[in-house]
Amino acid sequence: MSNVDGNNGASRGLAEAAPKRSKDKGSPLRERLRNLGPAIGVLVGLVVFWELACRFLSVPAYILPPPSSIIATLIKKWDTTLASATWVTLSEVAIGFALSLITGIGFAILLHASPHVRRAIYPLLIGSQTIPIIVIGPILAIIFGYNIVPKVLLVTLICFFPIVVTTIDGLASVDPQLKRMMKTLYGTAWSTFRRVEFPAALPSMFSGIRVAATYASIGAVFGEYAGSSNGLGYVMIQATPQMQTSLVFAAILLLSLISVVLFALVSLAERLLVPWAKEGRS
Amino acid sequence: MGHADVADELEDATGISVAQVNRSFGDIVALEAIDLHVSRHQRVGIVGPSGCGKSSLLALVCGLDEPTSGSINVLGGHSAAERLAACAWMPQRDLLLPWRTVLANASLPLENKGLSKRDAYAIVEPLFERFGLGGFEQRFPYELSGGMRQRVSFLRTLVAGKDVLLLDEPFGALDSITRADVQQWLRSALDDEPRTVLLVTHDVEEAVLLSDVVVVISPRPGRIVARIPISLAPVNTRRDAVMQPDFIAARGEVLDALEA
Known part of the structure; x- marks a missing residue:
């Protein structure tokens, strides 16, 4: 944005801002669809x-079924197998993802608030990521059994x-000048947190949540592989040795559909909660 | 301009008093033996080369930092907390919060004080017209020009209601045409609502135009090398002010002190 405005700054600014706003509100949906066009x-x-x-x-067909047969299997097996399996996996993903949001953001705020806790915990948290999540699945199944809990x-x-790390980074990346300024404007630690640090961390936090949304279904499938009696991962593991390859593909299709919906929901939440992030950084 | 009379009237009232202040960062001496007395509602411009410790001095005065030795008194308060309570600090960048409307940005100090959004807005909204921001209350910062954003930032600083304003190169990020415009506007805003002002700048004309006294600081270690009182005949426009002989003479004095 140009800075050159003399005494007529106000009028010029108005003329400049008005068309911009109408353009913003124009047709975001149509524009998004147009952006998706090439990918589709x-x-x-x-x-x-x-x-x-x-x-x-x-x-x-047992090696690589054509898409038409996958769709046919999807429809045929929907009522008997796939509907309940999708529901089971969807619940695991939804509950697990919601839990990770609460614990991840809460944990990040705790680590941010206390440098001591942060120094004690953060390196361990990074280190814990070297453990492959696949090996944890069987251990959790041993501890909690074949129910929904380990998934x-x-x-x-x-x-x-990803949620913890991006939230901590977002909270820590607030301009130190901004925090100093808050101090001279009656800002307490709490008001600085809720009026400056937390909103400033949202864009970074959402990039972590988006990554998490794509990981979520992987966690559910690993959990089901480790021991389960229903779910899309269970369907895959049952169908593979029976050479029902099109059923495996149908389950994969449904699984990625869950991920896409979750990702879309997160993106929608981001657009509603952080509308300023695109234009606001200057 | 009138503010010289106000300063005379309040001569006994101390705004800011800095006595024998030193500030070192490790081996680096940023400020050395700084003595500075600012009467209440006096405006003091501080000029000096980059890195001379001008900004450090402001941080010390407003209690964001403590001197290595020496004492600082702001409106009778010595402790960092008392200084912090008396001073509002306005940095070079506008530091507006992009997720808040302009009105909500300007209301920030009142919300921090514990007022509800509604009460804060009711106090701040009527000020927008006078700051040349009428009609922009519900806009977001990115929709405003640099000059307007800086005015919002200044409005926010004023809304805090503090007697001492510490302005750290407030117009440094603006182009020269916008800066001239905002300087003139600030001069009249301060005439309407007198405050004790420390104005740090690297722009000598800005310092002479907006100050009662200009203090010149040497390159590191920063020491006060000159105090130049400014008295300009009251004029209406910035153009008239910068054309008058008094202005040119004062500017010459400041430049001499900077180059000495």
Whole structure:
């Protein structure tokens, strides 16, 4: 934005701001769809290529089923298997993700508030990430059994880390000048936290939450692999040795659908809560 | 300009008193033997080369920092907390919060004081017209020009209601045309509502134009090398002010002291 405004700054600013605002409010949805256009085009092209390749190269369906047969299986097995499996996995993902939001943000605030706690815990937290999450699955299954608890915990564990790290970074990256200024404007530690530090951390926090949203379903599937009686991961592990490859693919499709919906919800929340992040940084 | 009379009237009242203040950062002596007396509602400009400790001096006065030795008194208070309570500090960058509207930004000090949003807005909103910001209350900072943002920042500083204003190169980030405009505006705003002002700047004209006294600080270690009283005939515009012989003479004196 240009700084050159003389005495007529006000009028010029108005003229400048007015069209900008209307443009912002114009048609964000249509614009987003237009931005998604190329990606959808590539996806459709790949699916068509896949279908044609399977048909013309006569690939056996147990090795690589064509998309049409995956969809057919999805519809056929929806009522008997897939609906309940999707519901089970969705619950694990949703509960685990919600738990990771609460614990992750809470933990980050705690570490931010106390440098002592931070020095004691933060290195351990980073170190804990060297443990592959896959090996934790069986241990949790041994401890908690075949119920929903170990799956939820795995989702929480896998989502927790990106949320904590980005939230702490966001809280710590607040301009020190801003905090000094708050001190001279009657700002207490609490008012500085809620009026400056927390809002300033939101963009960084949301980038962590978006990453976590894509990890969440991985946690649920690992949990189900380690021991379960239902869920999309369970369906995959049952279908694979039976060569029901199209059922495996149908489960994968549903799983990625869960991730996409979760990701979209997070993006929507971000647009509602942090609308200033795009334009606000100057 | 009138503020010289106000300063005479309040001559006995001390605004800021800095006595034999030293400030070192490790081996580096930033400020050395600083003595500075500012009467209540007096405006003192502080000029000096980059890195001479001007900003450190402001941080000391407003209680964000403590001197290595010496004492600082602001409106009778000596402790950091008392100084902090008396001073409002305005940095070079506007530091507006991008998630708050302009009105909410200006209301920040009142909200920090514990007023509800509604009460704070009711107090601050009527001031927008006078600051040339009428109609922009609900806009976000990114929608405003640099000059307007700086005025919002100044409004926020004033709303804090503190007697002592510490302005750290408040117009340093603005281009020269906007700066001239905002300088003139600040001069009249301070005439309307007198405050004790320490104005740090590297712009000699700005210091002469806005101050009753200009203090020149040497390169590190920062020492006060000159105090130049300014008395300009009351004029209406900045252009008239900078054309008058008194202004040119004072500017010459400050420049001589800077180069000495």
